[in-house]
Amino acid sequence: EVQLVESGGGLVQPGGSLRLTCAASGFNFRAYAIAWVRQTPRRGLEWVSSIGASGGGTYFADSVRGRFSVSRDNSRNTLYLQMNSLRLDDSAVYFCARDRVGVAVADTLDYWGQGALVTVSS
């Protein structure tokens, strides 16, 4: 069974940092690109970042570029989202999600984690 499990969410002050982890199981992790998508009641679903299967080819939304980084450890079946210089509007539920077939680009997402809540507040 394909599973993605996010962890690392929590409360952080503006300007702070947080690292989210996505642990994958049930599929050949190193063969799939993975995306991060966040959701808020006001802004809805927002594609944030993606990383290719080999760890190359990282992409970011303009709203997080330069503040967020994404990486993966294929030996541990784990994906990371490092979030720095967090702002109030980064508060959201963050999902990791697998691309349906893609090695390079995560644009069609067939399996999602349950989400991790990130709250940026003073």
Place this chain on the structure above:
Amino acid sequence: DIQMTQSPSSLSASVGDRVTITCRASQSISLYLNWYQQKQGRAPTLLIYSASTLRNGVPSRFSGSGSGTDFTLTISALQPEDFATYYCQQSYTRPFAFGPGTKVDF
């Protein structure tokens, strides 16, 4: 960036109804359009990709159509488990924007 819109934002329906949701892209995206379903408190699930291809295991009452800028998701006969929010998403070019969603309820 490509903007996605959906209409209506919400609709009320009954079991057995035929439901149609429209999605529009701000520029042509060919067939690069996905549909997701999200139930309250859960992650989205992929229903349809490439505008009209049903994901394995998705009931055949769901169908998608359209190309270019205008797309439609149709539920031929609404079932109790279909009450949810539906999102379109373009997979044509980064950033892969989602529509604002259509909530289907009683």
